[in-house]
Amino acid sequence: MKTTKTSYSSRRSFLKSSALAGGGLMLSLSWFSKAKAVDKLQELNLPDQWSELTAYIKITPDNVVKILCPNPEFGQNVMTSLPMIIAEELEVDWKAVVVEMGPHDNTKLGPQFTGGSNSVRMYWKPLREAGAAARQMLREAAAQTWSVPVEEVTTKGGLLIHEKTMKVAKYGELASKAAKIPVPKDSKLKAPKDFTIVRKPTKNVEGLKVVTGKPMFGLDYRADGMLIAMIQHPPAFGMKLKSFDASQTLKMPGIKEVFSLKLYEDGFEQGGFDTRTFNELLVVVGKTTWEVMNARKKLKVQWEAAGDTKDTMGGRRGKKEVTVPGGLESTTAQLEKMAEWANKPAQQLRKDGDPETAFKNAAQVIERTYNAPFLAHNCMEPMNFFAHVTDEKAVLAGPLQAPGWVEPTLSKLLNLPADKIEIQMTRMGGGFGRRAYGQYVYEAALISKKVKAPIKLIYTREDDMTYGIYRPMYTATYRAALDANKNLIAFHVKGGGIPEHPIHANRFPAGAIENYLAEGWEIPSNITVGAFRAPRSNFNAAAEQSFLDEVAEAMGKDPIEFRLELLKRAKENPVGKNNEYDADRYAGVLTLVRDKSNWKKAGVATSGNEKYHRGVAAYFCHNSYAAHVVDMVTRDGQPYVERVFSAMDCGIVVNPESAKNMVQGAVVDGIGNAFYGALTHKNGAAEQSNFHNYRLIRHNEAPKQIEVYFVENDIDPTGLGEPPFPPVFGAVANALYKNTGKRQYNQPFKTDPEKRI
Amino acid sequence: MATYNLKINGKIRQVNVDSSTPMLWVLRDHLNMPGTKYGCGIAQCGACTVHLDGTAVRSCQLPVSVVGKQAITTIEGLSAKGDHPVQKAWLEHDVAQCGYCQSGQMMSAASLLNTNPKPTDSDIDAAMSGNICRCGTYLRIKEAIKSAAVK
Ligand code: FES
Numbered sequence: 001m002k003t004t005k006t007s008y009s010s011r012r013s014f015l016k017s018s019a020l021a022g023g024g025l026m027l028s029l030s031w032f033s034k035a036k037a038v039d040k041l042q043e044l045n046l047p048d049q050w051s052e053l054t055a056y057i058k059i060t061p062d063n064v065v066k067i068l069c070p071n072p073e074f075g076q077n078v079m080t081s082l083p084m085i086i087a088e089e090l091e092v093d094w095k096a097v098v099v100e101m102g103p104h105d106n107t108k109l110g111p112q113f114t115g116g117s118n119s120v121r122m123y124w125k126p127l128r129e130a131g132a133a134a135r136q137m138l139r140e141a142a143a144q145t146w147s148v149p150v151e152e153v154t155t156k157g158g159l160l161i162h163e164k165t166m167k168v169a170k171y172g173e174l175a176s177k178a179a180k181i182p183v184p185k186d187s188k189l190k191a192p193k194d195f196t197i198v199r200k201p202t203k204n205v206e207g208l209k210v211v212t213g214k215p216m217f218g219l220d221y222r223a224d225g226m227l228i229a230m231i232q233h234p235p236a237f238g239m240k241l242k243s244f245d246a247s248q249t250l251k252m253p254g255i256k257e258v259f260s261l262k263l264y265e266d267g268f269e270q271g272g273f274d275t276r277t278f279n280e281l282l283v284v285v286g287k288t289t290w291e292v293m294n295a296r297k298k299l300k301v302q303w304e305a306a307g308d309t310k311d312t313m314g315g316r317r318g319k320k321e322v323t324v325p326g327g328l329e330s331t332t333a334q335l336e337k338m339a340e341w342a343n344k345p346a347q348q349l350r351k352d353g354d355p356e357t358a359f360k361n362a363a364q365v366i367e368r369t370y371n372a373p374f375l376a377h378n379c380m381e382p383m384n385f386f387a388h389v390t391d392e393k394a395v396l397a398g399p400l401q402a403p404g405w406v407e408p409t410l411s412k413l414l415n416l417p418a419d420k421i422e423i424q425m426t427r428m429g430g431g432f433g434r435r436a437y438g439q440y441v442y443e444a445a446l447i448s449k450k451v452k453a454p455i456k457l458i459y460t461r462e463d464d465m466t467y468g469i470y471r472p473m474y475t476a477t478y479r480a481a482l483d484a485n486k487n488l489i490a491f492h493v494k495g496g497g498i499p500e501h502p503i504h505a506n507r508f509p510a511g512a513i514e515n516y517l518a519e520g521w522e523i524p525s526n527i528t529v530g531a532f533r534a535p536r537s538n539f540n541a542a543a544e545q546s547f548l549d550e551v552a553e554a555m556g557k558d559p560i561e562f563r564l565e566l567l568k569r570a571k572e573n574p575v576g577k578n579n580e581y582d583a584d585r586y587a588g589v590l591t592l593v594r595d596k597s598n599w600k601k602a603g604v605a606t607s608g609n610e611k612y613h614r615g616v617a618a619y620f621c622h623n624s625y626a627a628h629v630v631d632m633v634t635r636d637g638q639p640y641v642e643r644v645f646s647a648m649d650c651g652i653v654v655n656p657e658s659a660k661n662m663v664q665g666a667v668v669d670g671i672g673n674a675f676y677g678a679l680t681h682k683n684g685a686a687e688q689s690n691f692h693n694y695r696l697i698r699h700n701e702a703p704k705q706i707e708v709y710f711v712e713n714d715i716d717p718t719g720l721g722e723p724p725f726p727p728v729f730g731a732v733a734n735a736l737y738k739n740t741g742k743r744q745y746n747q748p749f750k751t752d753p754e755k756r757i
Numbered sequence: 758m759a760t761y762n763l764k765i766n767g768k769i770r771q772v773n774v775d776s777s778t779p780m781l782w783v784l785r786d787h788l789n790m791p792g793t794k795y796g797c798g799i800a801q802c803g804a805c806t807v808h809l810d811g812t813a814v815r816s817c818q819l820p821v822s823v824v825g826k827q828a829i830t831t832i833e834g835l836s837a838k839g840d841h842p843v844q845k846a847w848l849e850h851d852v853a854q855c856g857y858c859q860s861g862q863m864m865s866a867a868s869l870l871n872t873n874p875k876p877t878d879s880d881i882d883a884a885m886s887g888n889i890c891r892c893g894t895y896l897r898i899k900e901a902i903k904s905a906a907v908k
């Protein structure tokens with residue numbers, strides 16, 4: 001493939017001169033993140049003599065340390081935090097580190113999956129080990145060179161030191177020798193108290209590129225001879241292509257080809273993340289984006305009802321056929337159907353004690369039902385992907401959360417072995433779960449194969465928003481039983497959704513209440529869904545945390561104290577088995593947020609002349625704990641969240657700077673989605689298509705102040721990107737109740753979008 | 758198709774495109790200047806913000822044919838070395854998450870500071886509310902604008 005001289009150009013020359021290490025832990029690369037490495041070298045004017053110490057680390061003779069980031073970056077700042085972990089154990093000066101996105105190579109660089117708030121969690125140990133191993137190899141090299149015992153060689157800031165003989169060498173001087181030493185298996189890791197890089201607020205390594213507008217996103221990708229492709233998908237879920245006339249389109253300037261494209265042949269075994277909404281699409285290929293956009297409008301297409309269709313799902317337990325129901329769904333009908341299903345028998349997910357009897361004997365039963373709509377991810381950078389597929393190989397580049405998941409499917413679709421498929425991970429303009437589903441990558445690859453040219457597939461915002469793979473539509477009915485003394489004696493949750501239910505049966509308050517029942521039910525649909533920042537949790541924390549607020553009120557208790565009492569019970573005398581959460585850590589974030597927000601009396605706070613209506617919520621997911629207190633004010637008759645106090649327990653915080661940014665972002669995202677997020681349907685068609693009718697939170701609606709506090713402990717890092725998001729919904733609902741006197745049962749909370757812009 | 762001589766970041770650039778082509782795509786596709794981003798194409802998100810004679814405009818709504826002699830500044834030309842006060846403040850506050858919206862945010866901020874060197878919170882809200890950040894970096898953007906204002 002010929003490419004232009006952008007930062008993505010492909011040159012391999014420098015590889016020949018790099019010393020390759022052998023054996024051991026994730027070692028030795030046959031090809032490397034060529035292009036970007038070369039460009040950076042040229043920018044820095046450095047020699048291209050790299051010695052490779054582990055798959056993640058390379059060092060030049062003049063002590064430049066290059067660290068590869070294994071996981072794709074979508075704004076969670078892994079390109080900074082993951083290399084920091086290596087640098088910590090390697091004992092180098094962070095300023096001497098050059099970070100690069102690694103190539104996609106699961107054998108050498110691990111799972112390379114961004115999602116599930118797992119990047120730091122899953123790489124914490126392997127990266128520490130890689131850094132420590134490389135440091136050990138350098139010490140061995142120094143010991144051999146100086147003929148001194150290795151135990152006497154110490155390191156500091158990229159220097160090897162032998163105190164007795166006053167010998168000092170830079171890592172770079174001995175890197176090529178160290179690269180030939182076998183990688184040790186169990187190098188000693190540092191104690192957290194000795195960390196000098198981890199836990200230090202550290203700026204985003206790509207900050208300068210961002211502020212100078214350098215090409216780094218998939219949509220910025222270019223290659224010589226590259227064409228632009230767009231798809232036209234059916235206008236509604238449940239429809240398919242009948243026929244089309246492309247004659248007008250083909251007459252438009254710059255247009256090369258128009259054709260229909262079938263993604264999966266009948267019986268094709270889909271992987272779990274191969275979700276696609278429409279199997280047959282129209283494709284327009286041309287020279288430039290604007291030309292293709294305009295020409296696409298001239299397509300004359302006839303669509304027809306798809307009827308029931310079948311998907312063949314692969315999996316470890318063999319393949320199975322799944323029927324996707326036909327029909328054109330509408331939100332109002334969906335809500336009615338959900339209400340109907342909520343009264344049918346459901347699948348029991350967990351039961352403790354005897355909830356039926358407890359409810360029968362209760363002095364008071366509180367029952368509330370909560371609903372939430374589909375949500376579109378609306379990543380700021382719409383779906384897109386570059387592909388150049390030939391008979392011999394495929395080169396792909398673009399925004400993708402899980403290259404390792406799409407590769408097997410690409411291999412089957414293109415009939416190419418995995419080692420002939422190169423996937424470059426560009427910086428993603430947001431992901432939020434959407435980019436774990438690679439159907440747009442497959443579309444790009446098949447289009448390139450068909451037109452025999454490098455192409456970039458671009459979704460317009462409208463294509464992106466109306467394609468599906470949404471956060472599911474959910475509902476849940478909560479019931480609480482109180483005895484005559486207002487003690488909580490039983491709890492029941494029955495949750496359902498389209499097409500999945502949201503219930504995590506083993507989470508709080510399970511374990512804290514004697515009699516407990518959790519049930520779930522699901523309605524199949526042709527509207528496709530996928531993970532959306534903290535899947536299921538993002539609904540549960542809204543519903544359950546509002547409900548607990550209401551129960552606390554009925555019991556005459558402070559909402560924080562009420563939760564703490566339940567957690568005390570869960571800790572001292574837990575009910576049932578398999579409780580997922582740690583009651584101490586859960587209580588920890590609640591007490592931290594209580595103290596930091598100066599929570600005195602439920603519901604109100606003042607500061608100067610300002611009076612705030614307060615709401616609190618907490619939640620556990622992705623192995624972490626988060627709690628927020630939101631303070632609401634009324635301006636021009638409208639409620640606004642003015643300030644927020646957030647407490648997080650995610651174990652060791654690798655980079656407090658970006659961690660804080662992430663929590664603040666989650667708070668803003670949560671307020672936005674709680675107030676405005678909704679994707680509705682009429683006759684199968686999405687009713688929102690762009691930001692004029694899908695409201696995202698804007699500057700003037702964001703809080704003025706978000707204070708973030710982390711629980712300090714030495715627990716290995718747990719999730720961070722997702723956990724602070726779900727409880728925002730609950731806290732907003734509870735503050736709105738104080739502010740307006742009305743409880744919130746249906747999302748979005750503000751259904752009057754006109755007023756706020 | 759028509760030929761246009763456009764003044765972009767202080768240089769004259771010639772393009773031969775259809776007169777309806779928005780500047781966004783002229784920049785991205787024809788001039789290989791992808792710092793200006795596509796987010797919505799309908800003037801709702803601000804990702805495509807550039808300066809037209811110093812004022813922030815949405816380049817997705819700016820046909821090449823109406824530009825004429827007016828000077829266009831893009832994120833690539835905001836400063837020679839990435840040291841415009843806005844860019845410096847953005848780095849100081851580590852604003853970006855995914856970063857996709859940020860060139861548009863910075864162009865709007867720079868334009869605001871051109872006309873209003875000491876903006877209040879509500880001035881900032883008014884000038885910036887056309888720029889969406891899906892990652893929710895609004896707080897840091899506001900802080901960065903205030904820092905840039907005192908530079
Ligand atoms: S792309 Fe121009 S405002 Fe969104």
Ligand code: FES
Nearest residue numbers: 855856890891892
């Ligand atoms: S930083 Fe991601 S959209 Fe603004």
